[in-house]
Amino acid sequence: MTTWLVTGGAGYIGNHVTRALLDSGRQVVVLDDLSSGHADRIPQGVVFVEADVTDRVALVAALAEHKVDGVIHLAAKKAAGDSVNVPLYYYRENIAGMLSVLEAMQEVGVKRFVYSSSAAVYGTPLVNPIAESAALAPESPYGETKVVGEWMTKAQGVANDLSWVALRYFNVAGAGSDDLGDTSVNNLIPMVFEALEKGNRPQIFGDDYPTPDGTCIRDYIHVSDLADAHVVAAAFSENLQVSETLNVGRGVGSSVREVMDMVSQVIGTQVNPQIVARRAGDPPASTAATQRITDVLGWQSKRDLHEMVSSAWSAWQHTSH
Ligand SMILES: NC(=O)c1ccc[n+]([C@@H]2O[C@H](COP(=O)([O-])OP(=O)(O)OC[C@H]3O[C@@H](n4cnc5c(N)ncnc54)[C@H](O)[C@@H]3O)[C@@H](O)[C@H]2O)c1
Structure with missing residues (x-):
């Protein structure tokens, strides 16, 4: 049985991902600062660490103490409009948070990673449906943080043998x-x-x-379908050495x-x-163009x-x- 740490696991999507991981037979540790999450939604049997993802020391302790095999990183600030007004806040929360997660994983030797990206990386699409190969043109600091997060994942994958999947969610509901x-x-x-x-x-x-x-x-996607995609992505990164960026939509x-x-x-x-x-x-x-996630993960909404x-x-x- 593997153990996954879910950052942002007290939030809307994280709650569903946590429950889907438990249902798949995995153990779960949630790390969340409760800035928008709800502690009372974390299921029984899940270890809860109340911490900020920018706190690398807390992350290292959680990864080591609970012998974590992989991380699903959802913790972020997510309002694109708001990010235009307070860009530095978004860069700190989302980019410094990401840096701290990847550094902690490297320090402890955790090699499996699922990253919460967004269709915001595409900005205004030139063609629909949008394929993963489309040019990235984010139109807000929020979208930029998701692009940088993908770059960091990819670079760390090469440098540190990460087995990773980045999921670009469309509109979750x-x-x-x-x-x-x-x-x-x-x-x-x-x-x-x-x-x-x-x-x-x-x-x-x-x-x-x-x-x-x-x-x-x-493109609206049911949060339970999205949570299932995380479980399939986690399993995929457990079984193979992977580096994949995939749209999640219908x-x-x-x-x-x-x-x-x-x-x-x-x-x-x-x-x-x-x-x-x-x-x-x-x-x-x-x-979203969805052929790739179906071909690679066998997942469909x-x-x-x-x-x-x-x-x-x-x-x-x-x-x-
Ligand atoms: N909801 C959508 O439609 C959508 C679409 C695309 C991408 N996403 C991404 O999915 C992820 C989860 O989004 P959500 O809709 O569940 O949002 P949410 O606000 O419900 O969940 C985010 C969780 O992260 C926690 N968090 C935030 N900053 C933190 C920090 N610095 N340290 C520790 N915990 C922190 C919050 O307390 C919360 O529990 C985000 O990365 C978001 O950008 C969401």
Whole structure:
């Protein structure tokens, strides 16, 4: 049985990854500073280390004490818009955090690594679906930190025999159970729920994009499918010496209006969105090419938009806000 340390394991995606790893028969250590995570969502039987990832000493101690075989590094700050206003904070949290994780792994001799990257590395895609070979053109300090994290992983893979997989997530949504909902209101679906809860009309930022219904198109992936991809990636890095960068999406685009329509269908009330001005830096469309992850890992998404919205709604109703 192998042991994996999950940084950011108290967060939205980390909660799901932790549970999926446990279900796969692996042991899990969560390291998280609880800046946005929830300690009460960490399952029984998981060792919890409350620490900042920039604290290399704490990381070294956790890796050594628990005889960790591999690290899944999710801990980061993730609001692209916010990162434009406070870039140095994002560089410190995400790049210095990454440096500290890789240094600690080298010090202890941990050689397996799964890195949480993002479709933000592509910026505005020239072609959809976007293949992993597309040029990287991040449009925010947040996206830049994910590109630098990939560079660091790759370089350390060469220099220190890391067996690694970097996963570029598209738009993550849904909940694996009612106690694991997404509490961040940076993402569209929780944003809609929050507006409805406050008696406001949810906003659509621009309906004059060059897309069939004029609203932006994104590739939504269920968080449970994403968590499964981490387990498959971890197993892959255990069994082989690998260096892979893979998109994680469904390869299916859904417009903002389609998501709002799905919310209306799920909650049984017309959402009645309000059209407001475009936000700076929103690409009209972004969908993942998924052939590579299927070829390399044998992974495919299983859950559709209806499952994402209905599980997110159910979890939202069970969570106090
Ligand atoms: N949610 C998405 O749609 C999405 C899309 C692409 C990539 N990602 C990436 O996935 C990862 C997880 O995102 P999430 O949606 O679960 O966010 P989240 O905010 O719910 O989880 C992040 C977790 O990391 C912890 N953390 C943050 N900074 C830390 C630090 N310095 N030291 C220790 N712990 C720290 C937080 O407390 C939290 O538990 C991030 O790296 C994010 O960039 C998310």
